[in-house]
Amino acid sequence: MFDMLLSEANNDQIVKIVSIEAGKGAKQRLYALGIHPDDIVQVVSKSNFGPILVKILSKDNARIAIGRGIAQKIKVENIN
Amino acid sequence: MQELQSGVVLPKKLKSKTSTKTIALVGQPNSGKSTLFNALSDVKVSTANFAGTTVEYKETTIDIFGNDVKIIDLPGIYSLNPTEPAEFVTLEFLLNNKIDLLVNVIDSTFATRSFELTVELSELGIPMVIALNMSDEANRKGISIDTQKLTEILNIPAVKISALYRKGIYELLQSIEEQIFFEPRKPKQLNFTFHIERLLQEISDSFEVKTNTQVNKRFYAIKILENFNIVNHLVKVLDDTKIKSACEQIIHQHQTSIFEAFAYERHHYSMEISHKVISYSSTTKLNFTEKLDLLFLKPLTGYFFATLFFALYFFLIFIVGGWLSEIFESPLNNLSEEISKIQSSTLFGWFVIDGIFQGISGAIGIVLPYFLPLLFLTAILEETGYMSRIAYLMDAIFHRIGLHGKSVASFVMGFGCTVPAVYATRIIESRRDRLLASVLINFIPCSARLTVIFALTTALTGPIWAVVIFAYVLVAIAVTAKLLSLFLPKPIGLIMEIPPLRIPSISIIFKKTYYKILEFFKVAFPFLILGSLVLSILDYFHITQIINNIFQPFIHNVLGLPKELGSPLVFGFLRKELAVFMTAQSFGVSNLSDIPLTIPQVVTFLIFIVFYLPCVSTTAVFWKEFGWKHLLVTIALGLTLSTISAVLFRFALTPFF
Numbered sequence: 047m048f049d050m051l052l053s054e055a056n057n058d059q060i061v062k063i064v065s066i067e068a069g070k071g072a073k074q075r076l077y078a079l080g081i082h083p084d085d086i087v088q089v090v091s092k093s094n095f096g097p098i099l100v101k102i103l104s105k106d107n108a109r110i111a112i113g114r115g116i117a118q119k120i121k122v123e124n125i126n
Numbered sequence: 127m128q129e130l131q132s133g134v135v136l137p138k139k140l141k142s143k144t145s146t147k148t149i150a151l152v153g154q155p156n157s158g159k160s161t162l163f164n165a166l167s168d169v170k171v172s173t174a175n176f177a178g179t180t181v182e183y184k185e186t187t188i189d190i191f192g193n194d195v196k197i198i199d200l201p202g203i204y205s206l207n208p209t210e211p212a213e214f215v216t217l218e219f220l221l222n223n224k225i226d227l228l229v230n231v232i233d234s235t236f237a238t239r240s241f242e243l244t245v246e247l248s249e250l251g252i253p254m255v256i257a258l259n260m261s262d263e264a265n266r267k268g269i270s271i272d273t274q275k276l277t278e279i280l281n282i283p284a285v286k287i288s289a290l291y292r293k294g295i296y297e298l299l300q301s302i303e304e305q306i307f308f309e310p311r312k313p314k315q316l317n318f319t320f321h322i323e324r325l326l327q328e329i330s331d332s333f334e335v336k337t338n339t340q341v342n343k344r345f346y347a348i349k350i351l352e353n354f355n356i357v358n359h360l361v362k363v364l365d366d367t368k369i370k371s372a373c374e375q376i377i378h379q380h381q382t383s384i385f386e387a388f389a390y391e392r393h394h395y396s397m398e399i400s401h402k403v404i405s406y407s408s409t410t411k412l413n414f415t416e417k418l419d420l421l422f423l424k425p426l427t428g429y430f431f432a433t434l435f436f437a438l439y440f441f442l443i444f445i446v447g448g449w450l451s452e453i454f455e456s457p458l459n460n461l462s463e464e465i466s467k468i469q470s471s472t473l474f475g476w477f478v479i480d481g482i483f484q485g486i487s488g489a490i491g492i493v494l495p496y497f498l499p500l501l502f503l504t505a506i507l508e509e510t511g512y513m514s515r516i517a518y519l520m521d522a523i524f525h526r527i528g529l530h531g532k533s534v535a536s537f538v539m540g541f542g543c544t545v546p547a548v549y550a551t552r553i554i555e556s557r558r559d560r561l562l563a564s565v566l567i568n569f570i571p572c573s574a575r576l577t578v579i580f581a582l583t584t585a586l587t588g589p590i591w592a593v594v595i596f597a598y599v600l601v602a603i604a605v606t607a608k609l610l611s612l613f614l615p616k617p618i619g620l621i622m623e624i625p626p627l628r629i630p631s632i633s634i635i636f637k638k639t640y641y642k643i644l645e646f647f648k649v650a651f652p653f654l655i656l657g658s659l660v661l662s663i664l665d666y667f668h669i670t671q672i673i674n675n676i677f678q679p680f681i682h683n684v685l686g687l688p689k690e691l692g693s694p695l696v697f698g699f700l701r702k703e704l705a706v707f708m709t710a711q712s713f714g715v716s717n718l719s720d721i722p723l724t725i726p727q728v729v730t731f732l733i734f735i736v737f738y739l740p741c742v743s744t745t746a747v748f749w750k751e752f753g754w755k756h757l758l759v760t761i762a763l764g765l766t767l768s769t770i771s772a773v774l775f776r777f778a779l780t781p782f783f
Contacts, residue, residue, distance in 0.1 A: 070383070070385065071209055072621060073386070074205070074207055074209050074385065074389075075204075075209045075621045076621055077205075077242075077389050077393065078204035078205035078207070078209065078242070079204055079239070079621060079623055080238075080239035080242075082389075082393050090420070090423070091420070091423050091424050091425075093425040093522070095522050095525065095526065096425070096519075096521055096522025096523075096525065097518060097521045097522065097620060099423060099518070099624065102239075105238045105239050106235060106236040106237065106238050106239055108236050108239055108623060109623070109624040109626075110621065110622070110623055110624070111518045111521070111620065111621070111622045111623075111624055112620075112621055113521065113525075113620040113621065114525070116620075116621060
């Protein structure tokens, strides 16, 4: 069950990662930077093009920039 | 005995009385490893040798309570399953060297995430100490870490420190001493699910480890299952079927890929550790720096500040560079007069002396004044963390022009030196994307070309023209990228951490600048003097005139420049900085401001020099990385772009002057 893709979330919206359907390399990198399924992230900054900046609320508030292509492969659930 | 690389053993004589112990600093990027390295090397330093461009780690020997200990600062890594070139360097180092102790440096404000690396490191089986860095900042943010509990869980001593303010260093040294000289503890390892542990046992005699280090065999068993490629060259597989069957069993039981099965367990274990040892007290209200940072990151304000900072960056280099070269000018002129009095007995001898002197005075009087502030300001941008904001902002534009998001970091590096920037494109998996990025990086003005631009515009045209040239270069690169990328598939995106903005350590900025300058004197300086000497000798034999005459049709008729610029352009291939003072040399003037060129000529010349040829080092790297065919295409592209651009400027500007 998921509500939308990470790329569709709005500024400041808080979402929970449901699943990551990217390739192995991208997945490894996301895990290493602290983004896993079940993590809760907040969209800090996004615009109509370019990467999306998220803050991992469930883990130290680290901020990770995720390219649009990869954000389109991450399913999330709205928890506002 | 110290093994440098498997098979390479340093002679014993070089080592001190007792065998020196080796400590490696390992941690995630921006965890403050270098700051700690810096703080430690201030503790009774005996020797310190720093990295050049080839060796990517730093080492120093310090005296810990009467014993020499070698400390190595490794590039930051997020995981022992590497996805970036720096991570490969660190992993290779850890697996090929005898290391007595790992100091795992953790940014306390990102402790939860950092524990995943700690868990992975403990799998190596090397004794460890955890340095919880930036503990003061964590305190302010209401994060408290129970070091005792952490030690209990992992059987690794943990010390709270602040490397920047030199707090807790003594306690850290005590822990290190205890671990390497008295009672090394074996870090407690994560027990994976029962059947994974059983499989690790089962395959343990299906392979042999080729290297002889402190790393235990279980680590290799894990990697063979999880990420075979990275240990392929270090193990000898004896029973391939057993390993294959183990892999199949994991996939079958977990219904997922093997690396995910391992990642999942490590993640849950480290979350568990984090829940037990970290407590958060205050709210997560945004503080001033975070609010400011949002302005740097949000698209509109972000681009505004980026432009502002770059304008400031240029402006400061001009002011300081111009001021420094004025300071150096009069002593150099006096010296030049003194030298002209010597007058060697033969004319040839005079040309040799003059050539060497011109080289030295060019390097010090022209190149250094602009290079110095350039390095210093770049170090500030790096140390504050602002560079990653630039990369973030640029990614949007990069996608528009069809470039791979991963290449942003390499492009930023390209403003320093093209060679490491081309190496850094190795992170791009697709060869075509990689080649495209490298071809374009080649057009980014590196610090040598920036110095040429700064020096000549300051002397002859005024700073505004440097900005014009710079803007044109960026636009030309974007257009070229767009044209080239039409033939390529759409690139995929980046995943990058945006570390918090930090107040930089002044001493690190000075040290960084100092070592880069030292490198300049070691690597570039001899080249510049030699080049100048060769030019002077060629001049004596009237060979420069021959070169100038050969290129005259092109340089004079096509570019509209005096033919004297032929030899500086030819020698610019060795090092781009050479072009600037060779220009003065070939016109026979000592001050750059006396060079008889008009503003359109200077601008045309500079535009041409930015694109025309890669320097000799870049050429070598290109050849090695992509082969001679691609090298030739790159050179052809460079010559075409530079000629078109130069001619464009020639005809656009000349009517106005």
